[in-house]
Amino acid sequence: MSLLDSVLPSEPTKKMMMNEPVGSLFSETASNLVGKPINRVDGSLKVSGQAPYSAEIHRDNQVYGVLVSAKIAKGQVENIDSSALEDIPGIIKVVTDPKQFLRNPQQGGETKAPTQGVSEIFYHGQPIAVVIAETFEAATEGAHALKVSYKDETEQAALNFTKELPNAHEVNEKKGSDKNAVNGDPEQGLADSEVTLDRFYHTPSQSNSPMEPHATLAYWEEDKLIMYTSNQMIASCKQQVMDALDLNKDQVQLISYYVGGGFGSKLGIAPESIAAAIAAKELDRPVLICMARSQVMEATVRRSNTRQRIAIGCDKDGIINTMIHDTVSSNLPGEAFFEPTALSTKYLYRGENRRVNYEQVDVNQVLSGSMRAPGEAVGMIAVECAMDELASQLNIDPIELRRRNEPEKDPTQDIPFSTRQLIACMEQGAKQFGWEKRNPKPASQLEGDWWIGTGMAASARGNQLKPSEARATLQVDETKDLGVKAVIETDMTDIGTGSYTVFSQVAAEILGLPIDHIEMKLGDSSFPPASGSGGSVGAASAGSGVYLACEQLRDMLAEKVGLYPDTIQLDKGQIKRSGEHHLSNTEAAVEAVKDKTEGFKQKVNKKTGIALPEPATRVYDFSNFQSYALADIVSEYDEQKLSAKGQIKPGKNGKSHRQSSFGANFAEVAVHKVTGEIRIKRMTGAFAAGRILNHKTATSQCYGGMVFGIGSALMEEIIHDKRDGRICNHDLAEYHVPVNADVPQLEVILVEEDDPYTNPMHIKGIGETAISGAAAAIANAVYNAVGVRVYDFPITLDKLLYEMPE
Known part of the structure; x- marks a missing residue:
């Protein structure tokens, strides 16, 4: 503690570590604003060009x-x-x-x-x-x-990834976001299996290409x-x-x-x-x-190119006993980042024999780093295409194969899941998509000049919580209808995902104010530090900081008006009493002391005739459904405002329970019988990611993930000149990303879920979940359409032409 801290009172701070499942105030607040598909609060600024980049x-x-x-x-x-x-x-x-x-x-x-x-x-x-x-x-x-x-x-210079594969070396696990792991005897398990699949998958370098x-x-x-x-x-x-x-x-x-x-x-x-x-x-x-x-x-x-080996061993009924996922990725010499392709492989399906192994190749090409859903976006291409091929080999429906291999616990770490809704996502997605009408026989549906095929893939993206802080201030503001506003400050950013909007909803919900009474201040290092945007951790982490700061304000207001934190209700700018508080043993003891003190005062007053001074506190009467204007209460504080901070930190829950968002992607494609051109006809995605803060922004994030999957499956690829390392397609004219003409109408289902192990809001990341598995669903649909398996992505028409059905 600094000398200044010892002299000045510290800002009241609500702190929380996720060491156990916790309840959520969202189940008790009055407005039910969280979850509603409200428009972006910064939308008008952006479309009018007034948002300052x-x-x-x-x-x-x-x-x-x-x-x-x-x-x-x-x-x-x-x-x-x-x-x-x-x-x-x-x-x-x-x-x-x-x-x-x-x-x-x-x-x-x-x-x-x-x-x-x-x-x-x-x-x-x-x-x-x-x-x-x-x-x-x-x-x-x-x-x-x-x-x-x-x-x-x-x-x-090292400019050819394939030629450098013999020089692959161990990765620096301490600086990576995943680790090598072995359970049982994978190679022996594979050798002993009744049915096996052993394939290599290749994914190219990709560019993040933000607008x-x-x-x-x-x-x-x-x-x-x-x-x-x-x-x-x-x-x-x-x-x-x-x-x-x-x-x-x-x-x-x-x-x-x-x-x-x-x-x-x-x-x-x-x-x-x-x-x-x-x-x-x-x-x-x-x-x-x-x-x-x-x-x-x-x-x-760039996202690193990869070579991935997927080997699966199972019995004749498709029950998996062995899962091997070996990956080689690339980076600049001396750099430690490697593509963590097997993050979800560790817990997605059952199997007592398992191996995840990473190696790295040094190349003289632009730095490899995180790109949306680092790891799962390309790792699940390999895993989910392999699962589809295994289902075809066994003559089992792809959904049924996954259902048979649903693990009761994380099979790698032997810990329970906080929640796991993969089967629910597959079932709801299949129903909406019409999966039961699918013809499982490849190259069996020709409409005019187009072969039609359908495919699906599971999605999974691990959930994390990062340390984050926020400050919330209630202050009198006569320009507002209710005479008060809340100012929220955190250095969290909005990268187009809707941070300004969802955090405003969180604050408005807990403080009982309309959205337009919330002033959200983000993206300045002078504000309390938060997780930032990335890895689908922002809403949960920075949002929990906002949540706790606002909860601290509620607690302070409750004490001010003589209520318990669980009986105060803030609604439409009013403070009310709601429900009854049941005293804990500690609180009962404190009340007993208060009663004795009051009795002592009365005795002194009666004996001496001198009244002992009472605390100079206004009495608030809530006995007859009375309510008080929040603006009036705030005006009684110094400078007519009060502030508090919230601080969230990860705890034991992150290690005691496997936390993940799950989903399922379904796709229908058309492949031209002469040219091999691929068109996406429709896609459906069903995703479970805890409580949803805003159905409109969450759905938009899922759209984005599914579009990313289209790009990854069919077009995105950085081309390095193998002579001088130059990127040949270094602009958006030649590095192809999906545009409107490439994207059909997308359907998104947000599967209901509540996860008390994650954070006080019970939410999980969702945007990167949607991309995980999306490309594999498209690849599997292409196989169903024309009977061609492609192991080298993206799936361009030249990889189909010479194997197309007559």
């Missing part, structure tokens, strides 16, 4: 920077010649810092700076300098004109660095900046009010951020650097 912030005397990227895959920078820029109007300076510039971005949640030092080249596209100019156009021209000479060592490019506006106020930057996790990104520039926490402020998508690419700081900070310091002017689309794809992160 990082590149749209402007400071006086601002200049512009454009990064200069390496044109070789491996080697050394020998010289940077800026003489060609002298005749370009508006050019200010070429800024270089070979030691402090970032070689590549940082992974999510890390507190140390990413790898620094750019004089040595590790991949084509690595930023090495920045050209600063009075205008963006001049800076762009200067960046293209700058002459850089290299010691080119590209011939020694908003990475951008940072940096400026200094004396020795304090202020950065408007596009980041998903403010608290950890601030620590990365501090470490990169050797600054303390009071010298750095990061602001990300609105983030236009990230999908993992903005979890950590990227090269433009530190370059902008260094240039701003050098020039003593605000510097904005906004990456071009090609730079976003070349110098941020």
Whole structure:
């Protein structure tokens, strides 16, 4: 504790660790606002162009920077010649810092700076300098004109993943998000099985491709660095900046009010951020650097390509006894991240013999990192395609095969599930989709020139809770209809997922106020630190901080008006009494002491005739359904406001119970009998993710996940030139993502679920659950349509043409 803390009263804080199942206030509050499909509170700002994104912030005397990227895959920078820029109007300076510039971005949640030092080249596209100019156009021209000479060592670079497979090495499990695991004797179990399946699956590198490019506006106020930057996790990104520039926490402020998508690419700081900070310091002017689309794809992160071996052993009835999932992924030399493909493999199906094993290949290509649903998005392609092939081999319905292999407990760790709704998701999805009408025989349904097929796949995405804090303040505001508003502050970000909206719903529900009486402040490192957006942890973690801060305010108000926390009801700006409180033994003892004290006072008063002073507290009478205006109560506090904080931390529940969201994806496809062109006709997804905060935003997240699955199944693939490591399709014209014409009408079912082990709101992450398994459902539908199994994704028409039915 600091001296200041010992002198000043600490802010009242409601703290919680999830060490046991807990109840939720949402079951007791009056408005039932949580769960309703209300519109986004920031929607009008976004559609009218008034939501300020990082590149749209402007400071006086601002200049512009454009990064200069390496044109070789491996080697050394020998010289940077800026003489060609002298005749370009508006050019200010070429800024270089070979030691402090970032070689590549940082992974999510890390507190140390990413790898620094750019004089040595590790991949084509690595930023090495920045050209600063009075205008963006001049800076762009200067960046293209700058002459850089290299010691080119590209011939020694590792540029071909397949050729490098023999050089695969162990991963750094301590820095990864999954670990190797062995149960029983997997290879012997496979050998002894009546029925076996053993396949290799290949998935390509993919680009996160957020709509908003990475951008940072940096400026200094004396020795304090202020950065408007596009980041998903403010608290950890601030620590990365501090470490990169050797600054303390009071010298750095990061602001990300609105983030236009990230999908993992903005979890950590990227090269433009530190370059902008260094240039701003050098020039003593605000510097904005906004990456071009090609730079976003070349110098941020990619999802690693993978080679996955799936081996399953079972009896003739399909009861699985052996499950093997071995993966090789790739990354830059010296980097520890590896694609955790088998996260859900560990608990999805039964089997006493199990193995998960990871290896890594070092390549001179852009950094591998988290991309939406890291691990499951590509890992479940392999697992769920293998399960479909096994079902076909056994002549068992794919849903029935999964039902037969439903584990009672997590088969790897031998711990119970907090909840598990996989069968419910499959059954509800199948009913809505019309699965019972499916013809299981491949290449048996031809409509005109199109083969028709249907497929399904399970979905699973592990649920996590991260430490998070928030502050809630109730204050008098005469501009509001009820005379009061709540201001919520947390550095949590909104990357388009609806954070502003769902947190407003949480606060409004607990404080009994309309949505428009909530002022949500996000994305500023001066606010209490939260989990940030990523890994489907944001709503649960940061939302729990908001929940607990508002609950602390309820407790404070209850004490103020003489109610117990479980009998106070806040509704439409009024404080009411609801229900009866049953005294605990401790509370009964306290009340007895109070009664004795009151009796003593009466005796003193009677004997001496001198009245002892009573506490100067207003008496609130709730005996006849009386209620009091919240604004009137708040006005009695100093400065007509009261504040509290909430703090959530993970606890024993995360280890004692397997927590996961589950789902099932169903797809119908059409494959042209001549060209092999694939069209998605319809998709249905059913997902269980605890309590749903907002049915509209949750459904939208599921839509996004299913669309991601379409891209992963049919089109998304980074193409690296195997000669020089250059990304050949480094823009959205050539790196194909699904567009409106590729996406049919999607159906989403949100399966009801309540999970008291997760957090006080009983919610789980949902957006990444929907992508997990979506691509496999499409691949399985393609097989059902034309009888062709594809093991190398994406499924492009050239992989079907030569095996199509006549």
